[in-house]
């Protein structure tokens with residue numbers, strides 16, 4: 001929910017209330033995120049965003065001190081709010097940035113949980129930065145938070161960007177608070193090979209300019225890439241990383257800064273299972289939004305080899321996105337009133353494929369669905385076009401050994417009778433290229449949760 005200043009002036013709280021102030025504020029995910037965190041900790045609270053123009057901040061702070069338990073602040077208020085606070089925590093003071101306010105006992109205290117969101121993300125991913133070389137792209141507000149944490153945690157920080165004068169100003173500023181810090185500026189073309197941590201604190205690569213990247217290539221020694229951007233979920237910078245390099249987008253930092261704000265307000269400690277679940281829900285919200293806004297599609301359609309997990313993962317994706325789930329094999333069996341094996345026995349594979357095409361025609365106009373296809377449903381170009389009309393076609397490129405495990409107890413698939421492993425291998429090799437060629441995206445993973453995350457990331 002987003003309130004105007006006028007609505008905020010008239011607002012009468014009925015339960016403990018928290019708010020986000022910003023301007024502009026239309027695209028914030030904070031209200032849904034905080035609601036999810038309240039639910040996880042069993043709290044009945046209100047959280048909404050208020051569009052507060054800079055000239056109204058003083059009045060908004062006065063109203064909040066009477067109606068709210070706490071606040072979050074975003075652009076352009078993180079610095080301006082200092083003048084309306086009774087006290088500011090040391091780190092927030094050094095950073096010159098407050099994103100969380102706690103009202104209690106008639107006083108207002110400012111904190112910065114963005115930095116905790118970043119340090120918490122590194123901890124979540126098991127990344128230690130001590131004595132490692134870390135490059136930070138950018139010198140704006142978020143880059144400052146990141147440089148401060150990295151320098152404080154003992155990394156050798158290099159700030160890079162188009163304007164090295166601005167980078168130098170940030171370096172000097174951080175040195176004045178952390179005199180022991182190892183922090184320097186460096187042109188992007190001269191980064192040492194041993195740079196292990198790469199962080200993007202610039203908006204380069206953010207939707208809609210998704211091809212932009214703050215670096216053209218990653219240093220050879222890169223071990224971890226952190227991008228503060230989360231739309232798209234996999235940025236151009238993250239795409240530069242080879243598979244062996246762990247990457248992380250900014251959504252976890254967003255979740256953690258909100259969780260730490262609630263720790264300040266209530267003392268709540270969230271366990272990592274809750275945080276992981278909330279992160280996945282938010283990734284799903286983002287995927288849904290991007291499916292419409294970026295791709296102009298209304299369905300997610302899963303293709304891939306038998307046993308790659310289309311039915312299982314499709315059902316879970318539909319639940320996470322609150323979409324309807326349609327399994328095309330089920331649909332076809334219900335329509336015909338027969339099992340697939342019996343259809344194969346009666347009319348052969350080509351008869352079965354004709355029925356599949358009829359089903360594709362019937363389903364192709366639907367919207368708001370996750371559709372799991374049968375393994376052979378994309379063998380005909382007609383079907384591919386029908387499913388792509390409203391849907392983003394995603395190939396589950398599950399490794400062969402996992403497919404064999406998934407199919408090991410199965411006897412229902414008519415194409416896999418006889419010497420099962422050999423049959424499967426032959427058909428798998430024949431089909432793999434077909435899936436890769438027809439799909440809009442191809443995702444790989446072995447665990448179900450890992451594949452789900454990969455699907456969200458791919459959108």
Ligand SMILES: Nc1ncnc2c1ncn2[C@@H]1O[C@H](COP(=O)(O)OP(=O)(O)O)[C@@H](O)[C@H]1O
Pocket residue numbers: 304305306307308309310311312313372402405406407445446447448451
């Ligand atoms: N990644 C996975 N890890 C463990 N089991 C899986 C995985 N993917 C699928 N399965 C299991 O394998 C079997 C076949 O999966 P299914 O979703 O029916 O595949 P498909 O629809 O692609 O043929 C099911 O019993 C399912 O629970």
Ligand SMILES: O=C(O)C1=C[C@@H](OP(=O)(O)O)[C@@H](O)[C@H](O)C1
Pocket residue numbers: 304305306307310311329340373374375376377412413414415
């Ligand atoms: O690959 C195939 O040609 C087939 C895959 C099956 O679906 P799953 O991929 O869900 O097993 C089912 O449509 C039929 O047995 C044919």
Ligand SMILES: [Mg+2]
Pocket residue numbers: 310311312327329372373374
């Ligand atoms: Mg299936």
